[in-house]
Amino acid sequence: MRLVRFGEVGAEKPGLIDDEFRLRDLSGEIDDLAGEALSRAGLAKIRALDPKSLPKTDPNQRLGPPVGGTRNFIAVGLNYADHARETGAEPPEEPVLFSKATSSIAGPRDEIVIPHGSTQLDWEVEVAVVIGERCFQVSEAEALDHVAGFTLCHDVSERNWQKERGGQWLKGKSAPGFGPLGPWLVTTDALSDPGRLDLWLDVNGRRMQAGSTADMIFDFRTIVSYVSQFMALEPGDVVTTGTPAGVGAGMKPPVFLKDGDIVTLGSEHLGEQRQMVSAQSR
Template identity: 60%
Template sequence: MKLLRYGPSGQEKPGLLDASGTIRDLSGVIPDLAGDALSAAGLAKLAALDPASLPAVPGSPRLGPPVSGMKNFVCIGLNYADHAAETGAAIPKEPIVFLKSLGALCGPNDDVMIPKNSVKTDWEVELAIIIGSTAKCVSEDEAMNHVAGYAVCNDVSEREWQIERGGSWDKGKGCDTFGPLGPWLVTKDEVADPQDLAMTLDVDGVRMQDGSTRTMIFGVRHLVHYVSHFITLHPGDVISTGTPPGVGLGKKPPMFLKPGQTMKLSIKGLGEQTQRTVAYE
């Protein structure tokens, strides 16, 4: 299934995308894509529905983040061998874990705001794991039982603030609109192998990132297991799993975003995002 949330920011309704590409309204079935609706039993209930029995949503409404009720927006740093190489960093011995502010979360096609005084805003296409049931100190064998599905994430980053301003990475990662997620949650049964997904990112029509989850250092199963030993994961939480090479920081010379540009991201089977960059308001 492809599950989504549509409507104005803060007023999104749950929906699903049927085989013809029509959005079907789920608000008569569940209050939101959150909590128990993301559990194995909740997803089985939705999968048993006949999409044709659900109201069709007219037009092309705004899409919001495909889950609600997130408690933790977890990110993994330097998790692609080829990306670590382009930045000159050593291969991590354990996953590098940091948190993105929940205030960064936005819809997949919402504008991305370049922060005030930013000079090094950068892009990162990433595979996001969406948690479906509470995971605390789970084994690798159990980890996938807690995964609802996957989505595309753009881990937008301000590199000066992340790297040159002292302290943790978080200050360069949590700005408003720095976490586009979606367009939908694709349930894990539709993803045969999350470690074999092509992923791309273009800026103004120029291909910047062209990679694959095959080069991830720590895979999905290990990440859910690992993170759950430090942070209890709840339904709707996200683990954004790192980015392949081609980020602006790694270009020679480095390239960074400015207002008026367009980013387009895709991951095979998970859909596309398109964002326009805008100046700080």
């Protein structure tokens, strides 16, 4: 299934994209794509519905992040060897974890506003897992049983804040709009091999990143299990799993986003995002 949330910021409704790519309204069946609705039982209830029985709705409405109620937004750094090399780092022996503020979560087509003081705004296309069942200290074998599905994440990063402001990546990863998710939450049963998803990102029509989840150092099972050794992941939590090479900071000379830039990113099975970059008005 391809599940979405649509509507104005803070008032999103749950929806479904049917096989003909029509937007269907799920709000008569569930309150939100959050909590219990993301569990195995909750998704089975949605899966049992006839999509044609659901009301069609305006496809031009804003799409919000395809998951609600997120308490933890966890990210994995340096999880593609080519990206580690372009940053000058050695591939890690264990997953490198950091947090993004949940207030950074945005819709897939929402504007990216350059915060005051930002000088090195960078891009990162990633695949994120959305947790459907509470998991704490789960094994790799059972890790994906706790995952509701997969979605695109744009891990927008302010490199100066990330690297030069005390070594805490959270600072460069958490401004409002720095975590676009979507357009869809693709449930695990709809992906035959999430370990081979293509990824790409363009800036102003120029291809900057092209990769595959097959190149991840730590796969999805490993990551979910690993994170769960240190914290309990709850339904609606998001774990974004790293980016391939091609970020602006890795170019010679470095290239960063500026006012008026258009970023598009996507994957064949996970859809596409598009964001305009805008300077913050005073």
